[in-house]
Amino acid sequence: MKYYVSVLAGAMSYGILSTIVVLAYGEGYKLGEVVGTQLITGFILSWMLALYTRFNIKRKQNNAGKSPIAPAHVFQKLTWKQRLMLMAAGTPTVITGLVYYQSLRYIPASLAIILLFQFTWISVLIQAVSKRQRPNKVTLFTLVILFGGTLLAAGFLEQGLAEFNGLGIALGLMAAVSYSLFVLFSGKAVPSAHPAFRSAWMVTGGLVLLCILFPPTFLFNGLIWSQLLVFGLLLGFFGAFIPPVLFAIGVPHIGGDMAGILGAVELPVAVLLSAIVLHEHVSVLQWFGVIVVLLGVALPELHKLRVKRTSPSYS
Template sequence: MKYLVSVLMGAMSYGVLSTIVVLAYGEGYQLGEVVGSQLVTGFILSWLLVLYTKLREKRKQGRSGSVSTAAIKISPKLTWKHRLLLMLAGAPTVVTGLLYYQSLRYIPASFAIILLFQFTWISVLIQAISKRQRPSKVMLWTLLVLLGGTLLAAGVMEQGAATFNLLGILLGLLSAVSYSMFIIFSGKAVPTVHPAYRSAWMVTGGLILLCILFPPYFLFNGLLWGPLLVFGLLLGFFGAFIPPVLFAIGVPHIGEDMAGVLGAAELPVAVLLSSFVLHEQVSELQWLGVGLILLGVIVPELHKVMRLGIRRLGTR
């Protein structure tokens, strides 16, 4: 149960981000400042976790007097090729953040998170094209449910498509594409390395890319030592630090399929906060759409879990 809760809390942490970003925009901060403060905080916290991990392993080695198998796994020999791969794998997270956060300038946060959640079918489409395999019937039905849920949750049925900002919609969909690429690349980038090291180097790569795109003037002009510091700490804590740590703890014990089910908790959290904190209007029909999207995400993953369970029972 504690591993299930760990992954669930990690997913819910992601749902907090859009509300914090909108509040930061309300204070007059720009895109580069918001994302930059988030990554600086995530960078510091991630490397502090690496330092803590190293110190803890040294203590264990000192008590046992020998290097354990766990210590070898936690303190791998990272080459610069490995570091470069991890930094490249972290780059899509920055692109996702930039696109997603910029979309919040044009469309409501409750709509932006729905567009970001289209990564569920976009990632399936990308993998189907790369492997030259047709999606299964279950996945095709899932895509139809997701499409219907998206139309309802976005309020298209009530307000019409003409009321939405096309640039905001495009940015939101591009953030979903970028997030899909991150999921695909991050799972393949040096998977044997301890999560603390992987996370730290991926955040480092993201920070380097962001500094190229948006020079971090806020670090030197005194802007950071105001409300931006609070927003940066919150975004870094809930976005760049807590979820990777909690996922690293829970996913190995519950499996990626169940983690995908629990990961859907991000959507209702984001919509709830948009409604209660930002006072965005979310109708009953839109909540029905959110429910359909969750159904479209959860059912295929539960189907995989059930099939795997049946196979295991058959082998006993």
């Protein structure tokens, strides 16, 4: 149960980000500054956790006379090949942040999160292609439900596509693809390593890529000591630190499919905050669409449980 709660809490943390980013844009900060402070904060917090974990392990080893007091992977020393693999697995978080946060300049936060949430069916599609397996009828039915729910939740049926910025919609969908890759890779990259070290190296990889794309000039011109620091701390904690750590703990144990389903909680959290904090209009029909999307995400897992319970071997 703790692994399910871990992934659930990580997804809820992601749901908070769009509101914080819109508030940061309102103060005049730029994309590179917002994402940069987020990742630097996440980098510091992640390595503090990793170093504390290493210290704690060594202390327990000394006290217990090196007795087996924890799973074997806790004591594993990562090779540079494994570290590079984890760093590469962390790069989708940067791509997701950049395109998702940029989309918020063109479309409402409530719409941006709905587009990002398309990672649910994109993840299914990626896994089907990688495994060379045609989706079954339940999966195809689920995709139809998700598509219909998205049209309702995004407000396309009420306002029409002409009312929305095409670039913003494209960026939101690009973020969904990148987020799908992160969810899948986070569970497959060196799963035997301790979650604290996995998360720290993944955040490190993301920070290296970001510094190449957007040199962190805000660290030297004094801008970091403005209100940007507050936004960076919030984004770093809820975006670059909490989700990777919790996903690193939970995804290897529950699988990418279930992680995608639990990630559904990100959608209502983000839409609710957009309505309350940013005062964005979310109609009753859009909320109905959100519910339809959530039901569509849960449908495959509910089908699996039904098949398992009706199976002759289930007793």
